Amino acid sequence: MALNHEHRDAVMTPRSRISWWRADEGRVSAFVVVLVSAILALAGLTLDGGLALAAKVRAHGQAESAARAGAQAIDLAAYRSNGTLRLLPTQAIARAQAHLAAQGAAGTATISGDTITVTVTAAQPTQLLGLVGITSLSVHGQGSAHPQRGITAIEP
Template sequence: MSQESRSVSFVGGLADDHGQITVFVVVITALVVLFAGLAVDGGLALAAKIRALGEAQEAARAGAQAIDIDAYRADGTLRLQPDQARALAYRYLATTGDTGTVTATERTVTVAVTVQQPTQLLQVAGVDTLTVTGSGTARPRHGVGTPER
């Protein structure tokens, strides 16, 4: 065989395999992207969950500031004004841009916050957002009775 014929058959061998991808490689690549999406977007969802919990707790604390001052001054009864407590908690949520529900009684304020977390990699799988919720409860307390040392 001459040098030229060897080169032609070698190139012809490569031309037969050119552009072929096995199904195994495609499946493995898709799984790697999916697992990366779960890791990245799962981490983002966890961070959003922590933020939702924090916002709910802070909104509940804001609502727990609505103490019925007249009752407290009259006989030391510590209770909330539910309508004012709800308004304060909703005002706090409005400043953060979050949505949620507020339930207030004379003793407690409970806030549930819902956050829509956009996905980064799971959009490839058709998941555009993840919904996470967090809730917090607060109640009014008497002030410090003795000074700290």
């Protein structure tokens, strides 16, 4: 009489069940290693990607504020004589660089016409991606500003 599967499993001895487990030959272990590696890689991309995005927003804010600081270096003599708003390039760049240094940021400032542009570059260290050899991510932020006239009169 042939045994069906349910009956065969019911009559399996503990020894035969153990031999089935030993017959696995490590295939489950390899699957677990690959699965855990993939989960760690996804967690690393999520965590370190979020940290890099936050660092990029911070670099952008630092560049914008440094550009505004540089845009305050206007040529007062020209403004008082004929109302022309223009930047003093060396002072504007110096103010922007001093503002970046006060924030602990590194960047460059350039002048084009009456606009100052500041670019901040920062390295964001990684938390989990360091396990696969990526120790830091480079982020950049850029901001521009130019001098503007304020409100000179309030109309009723």
